Amino acid sequence: MRTFADRVRHALLFEAMALAIFIPGSAVLFDQPVQDMGVIGIFSATIATLWNFVFNVGFDRAMLRLRGSVEKTMAIRVTHTFLFEAGLVAMLIPLIAWYLGIGLWAALLMDIAIVTFYLVYGFLFNLAYDRLFPVASTAAPAQPC
Template sequence: MRTFGDRVRHALLFEAVALAIFIPGSAVVFGQPVKAMGVIGIASATIATLWNFAFNLGFDRAMRYLRGSVHKSLAIRVVHTLLFEAGLVILLIPLIAWYLRIGLWQALLMDMAIVVFYLGYGFLFNLAYDRIFPVAAPAAHAA
């Protein structure tokens, strides 16, 4: 299992590398100034992190109240993921549209492209991270 320090390193590297790719890449793809996409990238990452904390806390409290447990079946995980992403879209789309002075439809399409980027990036980043920083093998327990 990863240590607290390793998890902090993972989170910081994940965001730093993502923003280093996202900001210039999205400026080119979306035809927006680098500064504007920097603001969008940093604000989106911050909002997503805060939303992740608040949503998961609320979701677990709701599960405990409604089901008496926070155990998540596969179906509940799917619902959890869809609700998280829907909430993030509701939070980000108006802000992106307002900041870039674009329509809500354009902001939604931009956000969908960003989601696709982060899905692929997250997968590749985690593969690389696991190779560069492998988890130490657990010590054998004494019999």
């Protein structure tokens, strides 16, 4: 299991590297000023982090009340993911549209591209992170025969 310090390193590296790629890349892709995409990137990452905490606490409390357990089946995990993303989209789309002075449809398309980037980036980042910073095995060493 990863230590608290390792989790902090993971979170900071994840966000710093994502923003280093996202800000200039999205400025080119969406033909927007780098400064504006920097604001969108930092603001979106902050909102997503806060929403992640609030949503997961609320979801677990609801599960305890409704099911008596926080154990998640595959169907509950899928529902959890869709509800999380729907809430994030509902918060970010109007803010992106307002800040950039674009329509809601354009903001939705932009958000879909951002979510796609983060899905691919998160997968690749975690593969690389696990190779660069492997978790020490907690299993007892094998006894020689």
